[in-house]
Amino acid sequence: MDGKGTGRMEVKDFARWVKKNNDSDCRKSIFAEAGFAGLAFLYALFGDDNGIGYYGGGALLLVFAAFSIGRHQWERYFYVSEGDIPGKRMPVSQVLRFHAFPAEAYFRYVFSRMNRPFFRVLLFSGIMVFLAWEKVGGKGYEMAAFFVGLGIFCAICPYLFGFIMKKHFLFQLKTGNEGMSHLFLRGIAALWTAVECIILVMSLVVGLLLFWIVVSSFLELPMEETVAVCRSYPNKYSIFAVLICIAMWIFGMENNDTKKLSRFFYMISFLSLVSAFVLGTVENYRYTEIAGEEIRIRNFWQEDVYGIEEIQGFRIYEDDGSIQLELDFPDRAVEKSFTGWQSLNDLYEEKYYSEYNFIADYVEKFQKLGIEGELGDVEALEKDVEELDPEVKRGLRRIVELMGNYKTLTKL
């Protein structure tokens, strides 16, 4: 400690010092980023073929990663944590303005750092494009164009953020004010905090979903059910997370006086998340399987078995390109049948060759028992019948014949 000041302190040395100081505080944000990436990955992997999964998951990943980069980098280099209070930070400018501190040079240095994490985003983009290409084949070019567009947007994002923050930093340097007068910036910070909280919550969801996938495979539960949960759960229950995050911000996560309250909200949010996940899973985990002369309706805690003679009515329609058989039970609301995925696998091992044949068989059985049914919208009938698979055509013809829709039958 006897060295003489050189007066030529490199801004990068100072930046390293500040960054080191902040790294532990930034860890949660990094987890959040990783969690979000995981979520987007799941969306992409299991999402709908119509683009919600690939485009939605990919877009969210890139946009949030870009935002995340801006905020992380900013917080790493322009704030220092205050003692042992997690999340409590002060702008470095509050102290630096009393020194011969090369603010412009420092800003330029930090700004140049912002490009580095951007490569992570590019890497993720690459993976997403690869996945998209693999899954949609012919749509690959369209997908690639989409990601290039997003990539450009994400490249601009940190710079836009940096532009705003430079003004903010210089304002802090000049006035020593944290920026309270800048409601716009405060608004951005609030939004960002909420977004990061959501991401954090989502990362937990992803963790639980992954756990669930592992459990499912051990229990030999149908994977498609898990996928259905993956797709429906975040949409349905993320509103709770949003509300909790807003509450957390309002009650001042960064205020020492409300530290205990913040912890309480953290705890509440975690418990809400877990309960929401359980509720979502329970609600979504139900499926109907038709096998032989029995219909089994399963959920988490029980399995109800009905004989097919108990059915009071049925309806056939197409949903999202897949034929559905809806059954009317005596003691419960109408249950949608997925025609049973397990049974669907059996289709190819047995005699059906397509779910249309499978359903046609059951329509025949129902009619023999005097059970009346209804034929709803079947998209396949609107298509050029010559394009239909011969087995689909055969099954569809049988269904239409049995249901007495002779006008359509002439097409087939």
Place this chain on the structure above:
Amino acid sequence: MLQAENLSYGVRTAMGKPTGFRITNVNFRLGQGYLMVLLGKNGSGKTTLLRLLFGLYQPETGEVLWNGRNFSGAGEMAKSDIRRDIAYVGEEDIFFRQKSIGENAEYFGDFYPDFQFKVFREILEEFDMDTKLLEKTLEELSTGEKKQVQLAFVLARRPKLLILDEPGANLDAVFRVSLMERIQKQIAEDKLSVIISTHILEDVEDIADYVAVMEGGNMEFFGDRDRFFEWMGKEQGVWK
């Protein structure tokens, strides 16, 4: 040389709303190696003026010149360069609170070519402070100790101009004597210029070469010590 020319500035709240208090048309010059005492009642504008001089506030009109360079109108890089010569200690901390005094001094000392850690340690000893506090963080020090440490740091920087906003506040008389001795030593050795704001009239008799008096945002008086006492005799109503 420090020059303030026609300085005017309207104080604003954190929300940017004018408070109605203004520093109006301040003019003075202070050469190298002189000490100026800035007197005034609470709310007279002493702190605002010192902050204007250090470039923390941007004057609405007029300018602050340091050795002929426009300090107040300079960009952040130029200001940073000029601040190598100028030191300021006011109410705020100039060190990071969560780092040890030693670490802070090492880091910030590196911004200044003439800073020597050895000198910093010597000044602390002169101030009768235990050098073990170098291991403590700023948060662990009392208000008085914080100020002493930060004063020691700026003196160890060997600045050309030292701006001190009420350095005697929260500090005992013994320390004030040590501080003034140290300042006078650096005035003699380095031709240090000093501006000290204070309520204490005795400081004028003891140390001042020049005196300025603020009243309601105006500089009511600026002149050497002898002229000040002359002026004061005529202004008994204010300074009795």
